[in-house]
Amino acid sequence: EAQVTQNPRYLITVTGKKLTVTCSQNMNHEYMSWYRQDPGLGLRQIYYSMNVEVTDKGDVPEGYKVSRKEKRNFPLILESPSPNQTSLYFCASSQGGHRNYGYTFGSGTRLTVV
C-alpha cells in the first residue's frame, strides 16, 4: 500500500530534550515536506526537500532541523523543544517538479512539550 508513515503518533516530552520524528514514504517520491497544524492557523510548512540532500526552509523553520540522506526518509529534528512547538505535525510527499499534483500525508504526530 502506498503510504507515508510517521512515528511516533503521540509524544510528550520536556523542554530542551532533543527528539526526532521519523517519516518514511514508499512511493519513490522526490518531494517531501513537514507541516505543523495549529487551531486557527491551518497548516504551515516547516521544511521541504526536493530530493536527496536538497532541503530548504518553509514558512516556520525556527527550532527545527531536517535531513534527507535517503529518498524515502525525511526525519524532523527538534534539538531543544520548547512549549510553543506543541502542535500536530504532518509529513507529506509528492512527485517532484511539474508532476507535483498534490500530497500524500502521513497520519500525524501529536507533540506536547511541557
Add this chain to the structure above:
Amino acid sequence: AQSVAQPEDQVNVAEGNPLTVKCTYSVSGNPYLFWYVQYPNRGLQFLLKYITGDNLVKGSYGFEAEFNKSQTSFHLKKPSALVSDSALYFCAVRVPTSGTYKYIFGTGTRLKVLA
C-alpha cells in the same frame, strides 16, 4: 501576497441537504487548486484538484468543486450530505517557489452534518 481564505470556521448542514464549503484564493498566474479532508485522528486525504479544463471537477466520496476564475473561488460542493462527511476540510493552492512548488493551505472549515 499569495493566500487562500476559507471564510467559514464551521458549516452546519442537515443530512440529505446540499453542502458548500467556500474557498477563495489570491495568487498570480494560473492556479492549481486542491481540496483535502481530515477525519479525526487522521492525516489529510486528497479529495480533488483543479489543474486546467472543465471548471467543475469531481472527486472522491461524491464531492465536486467549481473553479470560478472571475471570482477567484474554488468552492467544494456535494448534492446530498451524509453524517459521515463530518470532518475538517482544507483548501490549498500550489504556487511556484525557488525552483519547485509549495502549497498554501487555508485555515480549514469544520463541516458538521446533522442527522
